[in-house]
Amino acid sequence: MAKRKKELTDKENDLLKAIGAELEKLRKNSGYTNYENFAFEKGINRSQYGKYEAGNVDIQITTLLKILGKFDGMTLQQFFKNIDY
Structure with a gap:
């Protein structure tokens, strides 16, 4: 039996x-104008990373931690400090 994708709430x-906007800001602040170049150089699937920045897919916390590890010294606390939820 196939699993159904859970519908996400508006919130x-x-x-x-x-989260996607914050990832984009971090990338641009790191000097990458193109998400594909960033993903390629950091060894992240380019297509999937683009979806994360666009906020089009539900990102797992372990994946977010791996991505944040590509930004020197970035912690979850720092990442989420500007995100109001």
């Missing part, structure tokens, strides 16, 4: 968009 979708 959850808003949070994913905010």
